[in-house]
Every structure is written in structure tokens, then in C-alpha cells.
Amino acid sequence: MEKTWAELSPSQKREERFKRWLSPPGVTFTSPQAEKLYKERVTRFIKAFTLQKPDRVPCILPSMGLYAASYAGTNLATVMYDFDEMKRAWRKVLHEFDADTYVPPVLVPPGPSLEAIDYKLYKWPGHGLSKNTLSYQAVESEWMKPDEYDALIRDPSDFWLRTYLPRVFGAFKAFTQLQPWTTFEEIPGATFIPFGNPEVQAGFNAIMKAGTESLKWIAAVGEVAGEAMAMGFPGVMSALAKAPFDTLGDTLRGTQGIMMDMFQRPEKVHAAMERIAPIAINTAIASVNNAAAPIVMMPLHKGADSFMSIKQYETFYWPTFKKVVMAFVNEGITPVLFAEGSYNNRLDIIGDFPKGTVAWYFDQTDIFKAKEKIGDKCCIMGNVPTSLVMTGTPQQVKEHCRKLIEVCGKGGGYVLSGGASVDEGNPENMRAMMAAVREYGVYK
Amino acid sequence: MSGDFVNLMADLKEEELLALTKKRLEAKEDPQKILDDNTKAMAIVGKRFAGGEYFLPELVFSGELLKQVMALVTPHLKQSSAKAKKIGKVVIGTVAGDIHDIGLNIVEFMLDVNGYDVTSLGVDVPVEKFVQAMKDTKSPVLGLSGFLTPAFDAMKETVEALEKAGLRKDIKIMIGGGQMDDEVRKYAKADAFGKDAMAAVSLANKWFGVK
Numbered sequence: 003m004e005k006t007w008a009e010l011s012p013s014q015k016r017e018e019r020f021k022r023w024l025s026p027p028g029v030t031f032t033s034p035q036a037e038k039l040y041k042e043r044v045t046r047f048i049k050a051f052t053l054q055k056p057d058r059v060p061c062i063l064p065s066m067g068l069y070a071a072s073y074a075g076t077n078l079a080t081v082m083y084d085f086d087e088m089k090r091a092w093r094k095v096l097h098e099f100d101a102d103t104y105v106p107p108v109l110v111p112p113g114p115s116l117e118a119i120d121y122k123l124y125k126w127p128g129h130g131l132s133k134n135t136l137s138y139q140a141v142e143s144e145w146m147k148p149d150e151y152d153a154l155i156r157d158p159s160d161f162w163l164r165t166y167l168p169r170v171f172g173a174f175k176a177f178t179q180l181q182p183w184t185t186f187e188e189i190p191g192a193t194f195i196p197f198g199n200p201e202v203q204a205g206f207n208a209i210m211k212a213g214t215e216s217l218k219w220i221a222a223v224g225e226v227a228g229e230a231m232a233m234g235f236p237g238v239m240s241a242l243a244k245a246p247f248d249t250l251g252d253t254l255r256g257t258q259g260i261m262m263d264m265f266q267r268p269e270k271v272h273a274a275m276e277r278i279a280p281i282a283i284n285t286a287i288a289s290v291n292n293a294a295a296p297i298v299m300m301p302l303h304k305g306a307d308s309f310m311s312i313k314q315y316e317t318f319y320w321p322t323f324k325k326v327v328m329a330f331v332n333e334g335i336t337p338v339l340f341a342e343g344s345y346n347n348r349l350d351i352i353g354d355f356p357k358g359t360v361a362w363y364f365d366q367t368d369i370f371k372a373k374e375k376i377g378d379k380c381c382i383m384g385n386v387p388t389s390l391v392m393t394g395t396p397q398q399v400k401e402h403c404r405k406l407i408e409v410c411g412k413g414g415g416y417v418l419s420g421g422a423s424v425d426e427g428n429p430e431n432m433r434a435m436m437a438a439v440r441e442y443g444v445y446k
Numbered sequence: 447m448s449g450d451f452v453n454l455m456a457d458l459k460e461e462e463l464l465a466l467t468k469k470r471l472e473a474k475e476d477p478q479k480i481l482d483d484n485t486k487a488m489a490i491v492g493k494r495f496a497g498g499e500y501f502l503p504e505l506v507f508s509g510e511l512l513k514q515v516m517a518l519v520t521p522h523l524k525q526s527s528a529k530a531k532k533i534g535k536v537v538i539g540t541v542a543g544d545i546h547d548i549g550l551n552i553v554e555f556m557l558d559v560n561g562y563d564v565t566s567l568g569v570d571v572p573v574e575k576f577v578q579a580m581k582d583t584k585s586p587v588l589g590l591s592g593f594l595t596p597a598f599d600a601m602k603e604t605v606e607a608l609e610k611a612g613l614r615k616d617i618k619i620m621i622g623g624g625q626m627d628d629e630v631r632k633y634a635k636a637d638a639f640g641k642d643a644m645a646a647v648s649l650a651n652k653w654f655g656v657k
Contacts, residue, residue: 125545130545131543131545131570132542132543132570134543135543135596136543136595136596137594137596139544139545139546139594141545142547142548257502257506257548258506258548258551261502261503261506261507262506262507262510264503264507265458265460265503265507266460308501308502308641308642309501309502310501310502310503311499311500311501314501314503343624387627387629388595388625389598389625389626389627389629389630389633390629392595392598392630392633393598393629393630393632393633394629421625422595422625424595425594425595425596426595426596427595
């Protein structure tokens with residue numbers, strides 16, 4: 003009898019998920035050639051992620067975020083609202099870069115939805131940033147107050163609905179007047195009353211409007227994503243997840259707040275991170291289960307070298323972060339751990355995962371040292387400097403890639419990529435990266 | 447008492463530090479002495495940060511302790527004694543199109559506690575505002591902060607505007623933040639790149655001739 007999913011070992015689960023990625027259900031390829039290329043590309047990534055030698059070093063271009071907007075001569079302010087323009091720009095990148103992977107415009111948030119709920123956590127072009135700005139940016143603030151840890155720990159959903167969301171969704175301002183939904187018990191009567199408040203009702207109307215707008219958006223995103231798959235370009239990330247320390251530090255308490263909490267209420271910080279970890283795990287697994295690529299991307303922020311000491315990293319950052327990563331590994335999902343900034347002082351710790359189960363994606367870390375220290379256990383990704391991609395010549399970029407490929411590509415387990423993603427810049431510098439993997443990255 | 451105070455602050459002992467501050471004030475000690483001790487303590491914090499013993503959390507927390515001590519001391523200060531002598535003026539700001547302020551605020555704090563008169567123009571600062579501020583303050587040092595890649599061009603444009611206004615030759619410009627490095631320094635035609643808040647202090651000290 004076949005084993006149920008729960009009975010499979012982590013490596014069997016990984017095998018199953020990779021098989022599904024190689025033959026995604028419901029995809030019709032435009033040609034047998036497209037299907038062949040798709041399988042080649044996916045195999046290339048699977049081999050690199052699992053520390054084997056692929057046919058050649060795979061590459062993820064740094065132009066896969068918001069770059070398409072400037073490349074197609076439009077801007078973020080336009081494509082966040084005009085989904086036809088969004089499709090045009092992203093199709094242009096799809097057709098004009100012969101890359102190993104493709105990222106559809108999922109990272110372009112739908113402007114009308116953000117407006118409908120009066121989103122305050124981000125500023126975007128035309129909303130707090132000048133119209134020609136190329137990216138949206140987070141607004142750091144004490145969205146959660148220092149004395150609210152207990153409320154978060156007791157019931158995160160309730161804290162989100164009645165405390166946090168009314169602060170970041172302007173339209174939910176009146177939701178502070180609601181009772182916890184667990185108040186609905188037995189025969190309700192008075193419990194309905196707050197929902198009669200016109201301001202509360204306006205909040206519900208606003209999120210319904212956001213939903214309607216997002217359906218238009220996802221239809222456009224899905225169209226491009228479907229075309230890319232049919233043409234043979236696989237995606238390499240199906241979900242985003244954060245380290246619990248970053249959720250607290252970026253989204254809830256802010257940098258200033260969390261750093262004070264490390265001294266003033268460390269036990270609350272730990273308890274809150276333990277509470278946040280399963281939420282991060284379940285949300286990302288649900289997203290991955292709905293997509294082809296069994297990959298979750300984890301952008302890591304406040305654990306970088308310059309943010310905290312190694313001791314603080316080991317105490318505050320690493321334990322719950324590792325817990326989240328291992329939950330993905332045990333579900334057969336490959337986490338791509340994007341270490342923003344530098345991790346030079348973390349290299350003795352961060353390789354502590356089962357061999358071939360996670361990929362570390364480096365921004366400014368000394369990647370040669372990383373290869374030496376953790377390359378036998380983890381796939382290494384990175385790290386053509388963003389400044390070089392932005393200001394260098396194609397020859398300089400290609401030469402830098404050659405060095406990376408020669409050192410980090412040795413023996414497999416390496417993906418060439420940028421340091422961070424770029425929002426503008428010379429497209430020939432991206433093409434130089436593809437030229438480099440083809441010329442220098444072939445394994446014999 | 448004074449030596450303990452400096453150590454308590456440098457070692458970030460919040461409760462004991464505040465208790466001692468109250469005790470010193472109750473004993474009618476000259477509040478100026480407490481301010482001098484603040485400066486000594488912050489110098490130790492700065493040294494520990496530069497030496498890799500302290501990191502951002504300690505810097506941030508020491509800033510909070512300083513704020514708490516000042517809140518206790520300020521009501522006891524005579525107006526005239528509050529002004530300490532400053533080394534010189536530094537203008538800082540995050541360039542146009544970028545709203546990141548964590549690094550900016552820490553640089554402001556470190557320059558301030560190291561004796562500089564800092565004017566922070568905040569975030570998303572238009573080129574013209576930088577030019578105007580350099581004219582108004584006559585500051586010889588400018589710090590440009592930026593986190594994102596579009597800041598490369600915004601920095602370059604800011605430097606070029608200062609050239610155009612005829613101010614560039616009298617100003618030393620440092621850059622820092624997120625994706626900045628020496629390549630970007632060259633691209634933006636700035637004078638120096640600093641990797642953290644202490645680097646900003648060292649650069650200012652160098653340019654102001656502080657030993």
C-alpha cells in the first residue's frame with residue numbers, strides 16, 4: 003500500500019516535490035522543445051540545490067524583481083495600476099532575456115487594493131514617494147507597542163485583527179471597537195452590535211474592494227506566469243517567509259524597538275518569536291503546496307553582521323529561524339536563505355543543516371570563504387555586487403562571474419546570481435551573466 | 447560616584463544608572479558634571495562599537511539610556527550651561543527617492559555624541575534642499591545616506607548639483623548605507639565611503655583635523 007504524505011521521510015517528500023516541479027500538473031507546453039528546456043532548467047536547479055553537478059551552473063538574474071518596469075520604458079507607478087502595461091513590461095523581459103528562470107510580476111503589488119484599504123506599512127510611487135521612484139519602501143515604525151507583547155503572544159489573530167491591522171490598514175481604524183470574534187458563542191445578540199457601526203462596515207467594504215481589485219491583478223499575473231511556464235521557464239520561488247526575529251523587528255516593533263526589547267524584555271521577545279514561528283511555517287507551506295516550485299525564499303534582514311553580535315545572533319536570531327527552516331526541510335521544501343548585507347561572522351554557524359537541503363544566497367558576504375566553510379553542506383548562491391551590475395561594463399560583469407564560477411562552482415552546488423535585485427540598469431550586464439554561465443559554467 | 451556612573455552607562459545597566467542619576471541630583475551635585483560623564487560614557491560605547499565588542503543594539507540602547515538620563519537632568523540645568531562646545535557642523539540626509547532612516551539616525555546620534563553639531567535633513571531629501579542647507583549652514587562636511595540602488599543616481603545628482611552651485615570644492619562628502627560601497631563612491635563622485643556609523647565619525651574627525 004502506498005504511504006500517506008505524513009508517513010514519508012523528509013527526503014522522500016523532497017523527491018516527490020521535485021518530481022512535481024519537473025512535471026507540473028496542468029501545464030501545456032508550447033512545443034516539445036519548450037518542455038525539454040523546462041525540464042533541463044529545473045533539473046539544473048535541483049542538482050545545484052542538492053549539491054550535485056548540473057550540466058552547467060544555473061543563473062538567477064538580478065533583474066527579476068521590479069526591473070521589467072524600467073526596462074520596458076514604463077515605471078512602477080504605472081504598472082501598479084495599469085495591469086495591461088504590467089503584462090507588456092513583464093512579457094518583454096520574458097521574451098528578451100534567455101534566462102534559466104523567470105519571475106512573473108508577483109512582486110508588483112496591486113495599487114488599487116493598497117489604496118482601497120489605505121495601506122500605511124508601505125509607501126509607493128505616487129503615494130508618499132515621487133511618481134518616478136522605482137521601488138516601494140517599507141515604513142518602519144512602532145506598529146506594535148512595547149506593552150503589547152502579551153496580547154500578541156496570547157492570541158496573534160486577535161492581535162492582528164483588532165490592534166495591528168487597524169494601524170496599518172487605515173480603513174480598519176474602527177476595528178479597534180470590535181470584540182474578539184471568540185465572543186460569538188451560543189445564541190448571539192449583542193455581539194452583532196459593533197458590526198452595525200458605519201465605520202466598521204466601511205472597513206469590510208474596503209477589504210472587499212481590495213479583494214475585487216486583487217482578482218483582476220492575479221488574473222494578469224497568472225496570464226504572464228502561465229505563458230512563461232508554457233515557454234519552458236520555471237519559477238524558483240513559490241512563497242516568501244521571514245525569520246521570526248525579522249517579523250518582530252521589521253513589521254511589528256521596528257529596528258529601534260526590537261533592539262531596546264533585547265535589553266528591556268528579552269523573555270517577551272523569545273516568547274513572541276516562538277508564537278510567530280508556526281505562523282510563518284504554515285503560511286509558506288500552504289503557498290508552496292499551491293505552486294510548482296518547491297522553494298521558499300527567506301529574505302533575512304536583522305541578523306546580518308552589522309546588526310548584531312554573534313552572541314546576540316545565536317541567542318535571539320538563530321533558534322527560531324532554524325526552527326522555521328527545518329520545518330520546511332522536513333516538509334521536503336528547499337528554503338533559499340537570502341542573507342542581505344554580510345554574514346562573514348556567521349559562517350561557522352549557518353551551515354548547520356542536513357546536507358543538500360538548503361541554499362544560502364549571499365549579498366555582500368565573502369562568498370569564497372562561504373564556499374569553503376559551508377559549501378559541502380549547503381548550496382551557495384550569489385553574489386555579483388549590485389554596484390558592479392549597476393555601474394560596471396558588461397565585460398567587467400562577465401569577468402567577475404568567471405571568478406565566481408571558477409571558485410564557487412567547483413564540484414557543483416552553486417547558483418550564479420546578483421547580490422540584491424536591481425530596479426534599473428544596463429540590460430547587457432544581465433546578459434553578460436548568462437553569457438558567463440554558458441561560457442565558463444559547463445561541467446564536464 | 448562619577449566613575450561608577452560612567453561605567454554603569456557604558457555597561458548599559460539601566461536601573462542602576464537611573465537610580466544613581468537620581469541620587470546625584472538629590473545630592474545637589476552640579477548637573478554639568480553628569481553631562482560630562484555622559485560624554486565620557488558615550489566615548490567608551492563608541493570605542494567598544496569600533497572594536498567589535500558592541501553592535502547596533504548596544505548603540506541604540508545607549509542612546510535610550512542617554513535620553514532617560516537627560517530627561518532627569520534637564521530640569522536641573524541652568525539655561526547657559528546646556529550648550530557644550532561643538533567641533534563643527536555636519537549636514538546629513540537620505541537622498542531623494544529613499545525613505546530609509548535607521549542608518550541615518552544612528553549616524554546622527556554618533557556624530558552628535560562625538561561632539562558635532564549635526565543637521566539632519568531627514569529622508570527623501572530633494573537635491574535643492576541639500577544645496578540650500580549647505581549654503582545656510584556653511585558646513586564643510588556632508589553625509590549622504592541611501593539604502594536602495596536608485597540612491598546611486600540620486601547621490602550622483604546631489605553631488606553634481608553642489609558642483610553646479612559652486613560649493614563642491616569647499617565640501618567633503620561621505621556616503622553610506624545598504625548597497626553603497628567604494629564603486630558607488632566613485633560613481634557618485636563623493637570623497638569617501640563609510641561602512642558604519644563609527645566610520646562617519648572617523649571621517650568627520652579626519653576632515654575636521656580632530657586627533
